[in-house]
Amino acid sequence: MTADGFGFRLDADDGVARAGTLSTAHGPVETPVFMPVGTAGTVKAMTADSVRATGARLVLGNTYHLMLRPGAERIARLGGLHRFMNWPGPILTDSGGFQVMSLAKLRKIDADGVTFQSHIDGSSHRLTPARSMAIQHLLDATITMALDECTPFPATPDQARASMELSMRWARLSRDGFVSRPGYGLFGIVQGSVYPALRAASAAALSDIGFDGYAIGGLAVGEGQAEMFAVLDYTVPLLPADRPRYLMGVGTPDDLIGAVHRGIDMFDCVMPTRAGRTARAFTSIGIFNLRNARFADDGGPLDPACACPCCGNHSRAYLHHLFKAEEMLGPMLLTWHNVQYYQDLMRGLRRAIQNGGFAAHADQLRSGWTAREEIA
Amino acid sequence: MTADGFGFRLDADDGVARAGTLSTAHGPVETPVFMPVGTAGTVKAMTADSVRATGARLVLGNTYHLMLRPGAERIARLGGLHRFMNWPGPILTDSGGFQVMSLAKLRKIDADGVTFQSHIDGSSHRLTPARSMAIQHLLDATITMALDECTPFPATPDQARASMELSMRWARLSRDGFVSRPGYGLFGIVQGSVYPALRAASAAALSDIGFDGYAIGGLAVGEGQAEMFAVLDYTVPLLPADRPRYLMGVGTPDDLIGAVHRGIDMFDCVMPTRAGRTARAFTSIGIFNLRNARFADDGGPLDPACACPCCGNHSRAYLHHLFKAEEMLGPMLLTWHNVQYYQDLMRGLRRAIQNGGFAAHADQLRSGWTAREEIA
Numbered sequence: 031m032t033a034d035g036f037g038f039r040l041d042a043d044d045g046v047a048r049a050g051t052l053s054t055a056h057g058p059v060e061t062p063v064f065m066p067v068g069t070a071g072t073v074k075a076m077t078a079d080s081v082r083a084t085g086a087r088l089v090l091g092n093t094y095h096l097m098l099r100p101g102a103e104r105i106a107r108l109g110g111l112h113r114f115m116n117w118p119g120p121i122l123t124d125s126g127g128f129q130v131m132s133l134a135k136l137r138k139i140d141a142d143g144v145t146f147q148s149h150i151d152g153s154s155h156r157l158t159p160a161r162s163m164a165i166q167h168l169l170d171a172t173i174t175m176a177l178d179e180c181t182p183f184p185a186t187p188d189q190a191r192a193s194m195e196l197s198m199r200w201a202r203l204s205r206d207g208f209v210s211r212p213g214y215g216l217f218g219i220v221q222g223s224v225y226p227a228l229r230a231a232s233a234a235a236l237s238d239i240g241f242d243g244y245a246i247g248g249l250a251v252g253e254g255q256a257e258m259f260a261v262l263d264y265t266v267p268l269l270p271a272d273r274p275r276y277l278m279g280v281g282t283p284d285d286l287i288g289a290v291h292r293g294i295d296m297f298d299c300v301m302p303t304r305a306g307r308t309a310r311a312f313t314s315i316g317i318f319n320l321r322n323a324r325f326a327d328d329g330g331p332l333d334p335a336c337a338c339p340c341c342g343n344h345s346r347a348y349l350h351h352l353f354k355a356e357e358m359l360g361p362m363l364l365t366w367h368n369v370q371y372y373q374d375l376m377r378g379l380r381r382a383i384q385n386g387g388f389a390a391h392a393d394q395l396r397s398g399w400t401a402r403e404e405i406a
Numbered sequence: 407m408t409a410d411g412f413g414f415r416l417d418a419d420d421g422v423a424r425a426g427t428l429s430t431a432h433g434p435v436e437t438p439v440f441m442p443v444g445t446a447g448t449v450k451a452m453t454a455d456s457v458r459a460t461g462a463r464l465v466l467g468n469t470y471h472l473m474l475r476p477g478a479e480r481i482a483r484l485g486g487l488h489r490f491m492n493w494p495g496p497i498l499t500d501s502g503g504f505q506v507m508s509l510a511k512l513r514k515i516d517a518d519g520v521t522f523q524s525h526i527d528g529s530s531h532r533l534t535p536a537r538s539m540a541i542q543h544l545l546d547a548t549i550t551m552a553l554d555e556c557t558p559f560p561a562t563p564d565q566a567r568a569s570m571e572l573s574m575r576w577a578r579l580s581r582d583g584f585v586s587r588p589g590y591g592l593f594g595i596v597q598g599s600v601y602p603a604l605r606a607a608s609a610a611a612l613s614d615i616g617f618d619g620y621a622i623g624g625l626a627v628g629e630g631q632a633e634m635f636a637v638l639d640y641t642v643p644l645l646p647a648d649r650p651r652y653l654m655g656v657g658t659p660d661d662l663i664g665a666v667h668r669g670i671d672m673f674d675c676v677m678p679t680r681a682g683r684t685a686r687a688f689t690s691i692g693i694f695n696l697r698n699a700r701f702a703d704d705g706g707p708l709d710p711a712c713a714c715p716c717c718g719n720h721s722r723a724y725l726h727h728l729f730k731a732e733e734m735l736g737p738m739l740l741t742w743h744n745v746q747y748y749q750d751l752m753r754g755l756r757r758a759i760q761n762g763g764f765a766a767h768a769d770q771l772r773s774g775w776t777a778r779e780e781i782a
Binding site for chain 1: 484733734
């Protein structure tokens, strides 16, 4: 627990894997934790109550989307993002940098920030470290992310160094612009692409500035799981052990297991929600595509091991029908299930760490995925 | 209560308006009742649990949609429509006739039935009274509707007579084809367009055949509210007083009040669900279009008089944002609210009838709709 009320307590470890508890102004969060992504103030296709019912305690909001629509000042006038989206628990917001690079038009980056046009209406905007801090403050984010440039992949060592150094400059400006409040935290983001020396320099620079948590960015951008795990292997040991570690934008259930194994505490990814909207289900027995005709007469539950309303109340045949008929209930039910699966997965990993049985539990999970190759 | 366990009990009346209770194999239903429409085995954008949470006890399924996809025989193999859609309560299915006329391609009607091509894949199908009864039996419909031809509007007296007489022939064939089971009912459908003599002949023909309930069809097809009410004024008195009366495909809250006032017990309509998906809300203070920019900063609840999760948890500004951002949660929340509003409306009408205060309650409801003209 830091002096300002935002803190991280280590509850247990098993090898490098660890179980902890985040303390925040909006309640505690047990780690390892997966954050469902609530891009535009809603975890797509779910009510806030149903997100909470899966056991999720921390969700992510996107600064880029929210600053453009409905606008950070508007959300502040309406009482902040917690009230706006009916999520009284902790919220982490990203800095906006990633989406500016992936979604905005006519973006122009300089030493002080980035100017871009909205992908919605073409209006012009500028994002600097100070403005990103101000926006996340207006949103009332429990955890604020420093503004960074997500280094594209692949990048030459020179490109990766220049990009990382810009991000470190912005990290300091973000720290300067962040308004400390009890129970609120600011995270820095390690960059450096796949180059150990750059990752080390970035981790050292961030530690010097001092943050409440440390994210690893610039991964899950096409480098592949083996390269990603390699970066974690040499980067995680460079991060302060008493602060939470957050791997941004990751990933599949197998990615999560491997990253927790390597000492990561926090994750976010659109995968469970996006997959749910496109008929793909993550289950204890593998990945299914519910559009597959073989489910048309399958009266069994999606995942017999799952207690979510989708699995408890409906058959695979019904889910198949809903997607064939393009009924909204299909995405609704499958999103719910996938978010439930991810929450159950993380709770199971935490329990295994606490029991000192992480490796065996991970093996058991992986060996259960027999349907993994059945679906393209 | 009829001998076979399906029945209708009159609990109270107030003028011509009446409160009753349907007894069915799948539980009781208090009337007047509004049935949410579950076209393809789902009330669009709602889980079955949330439909139940609004107080709805009877839902409608569409024979035309379900026979084409996923198929009546498949639903029967999977345990029937109740199990398929997780709705253990009563289900009424229409006969398929209306959608064949409004949706199917290359339809060809003859004295014995109608041949048509699926609007989904162009496959050829034939619907006869016997086949409609068989399909609804396979679906395990609690209430089966006789196959009829919904007379188009306008129709000349000769067209309307020929159409009505065909429907009466099919009504007898439907009765012949219906397999009686305890707690299951068959309803006939009065046709005759806007011609009192034809409506009278149709009502007499149906009464002679004998049904468990009587629907009034061929309305809400463009004739206008005044004409519809006029048809009810002269048709309802011709129907057996001890059986439920069902006005098909109606309507707005004002339509429902006027029809209950005229002795109707049952309704169905896509209006609350379709409106919810297109940002329109029915409330105690009128009809709103949540896309309207004036809601962008409105932190108040959609309907202060409503206890649904949409009104209890979210602001108008949030709903406006969801529709602007095309987030699925917008249709989800507004559909829930609208179905809740319709259920609350019917419960209020029932209570008013039981208290002998129907007219005053109806006046009060209508006078609350001050926002009625504000939205196009």
